[in-house]
Amino acid sequence: MPHFADQLFEAIAAKDAAPVCVGIDPVFERLPAGLQQEREDSPAGRVDAVFEFVMELLEIVAPLVPCVKLQSACFERYGPDGVQAYYSLTEAAVSRDLIVIGDAKRGDIGTTAAHYAVATLTDPGPYNDPDMPDDDDADDLVSPDAVTVNPYFGDDGLRPFLEVALQEEKGVFALVRTSNPGGDAIQALMLNDGRTVAEAVAELVADLGSDSRYLGQSGYSLLGAVVGATKPDDAARLRKIMPRQIFLVPGFGAQGGSIEDIRPCFNADKRGALITASRSITYAFAQQPDTDWRDAVAAATRDMKKQVTSIF
Secondary structure, eight states, rough: OOOOOHHHHHHHHHHTTEEEEEEEOOOOGGOOOOHTTTTTTTTTHHHHHHHHHHHHHHHHTTOOOEEEEEEEHHHHHTTHHHHHHHHHHHHHHHHTTTTEEEEEEOOOHHHHHHHHHHHSOOOOOOEOTTTTOOOOOOEEEEOEEEEOOOOOHHHHHHHHHHHHHHHOEEEEEEEEOOSGGGGHHHHOOBTTTBBBBHHHHHHHHHHHTSGGBBBTTTTTTTEEEETTTTTTTHOOOOOOOHHTTOEOOOOOOOTOBHHHHHHHSOOOOSSEEEEESSHHTTHHHHHHHHTTTHHHHHHHHHHHHHHHHHTO
């Protein structure tokens, strides 16, 4: 049976051993001007522009990177049309041999968590356009290969996602130490036993993820952890706590994460981390007004690969 961690490592090996992920957070107002023209007056037009932009992004990055991360909120804001676009783009990415992470940050307990797990990790199936009830060309919508979740409900908030992920051969990334400055107010708090809140969450993730059912042949778990590139000292401590977790590492590039900052996220075997950048790649053209936006994105992607692989 395929395992998410094993599939991810195979995809990384196939793309020049570059453990990088392009985050795709499309905002209509930031799209290239040509895609915005005559579309800003209707939600449907905005969805079309976002869809076209992301499809072109996928064409550019698919030969270069093993993985993309789609921010579901950027699509959900547009209602049913946006949600359909999210799943259609997921299918488009999968068909281009990309691992897809759905950045949804879901979380709850009990039955509600189970519903969220099924909603984010199972294929929705055929989609028929409601305006065309006799549509024989329904799209087969597919779910992403992994999803981000909020672990602050504890183990009973994580287990439903893990069980669905196991059944569906998918992955889960639990938020442990995020890259945003505001995260310090909670994640850096010291507990009475000397641990930080983030370290306590990391121990929960490590314990749950070490279940033999969740481990692949690579030795890594289908339960990974989100650990920001802007917290290198914390990342070093968290790596010791979570040796079997793949770290999804946001914050590289636009948020200030550097090559030296991401080094502690890897294990001694130079594996175990997936470095992700969003704005510095997808909106690279904003700093190069005289360059075709596609060329700017491609150049930024290649530069990121070069930087990340240089630490090996």
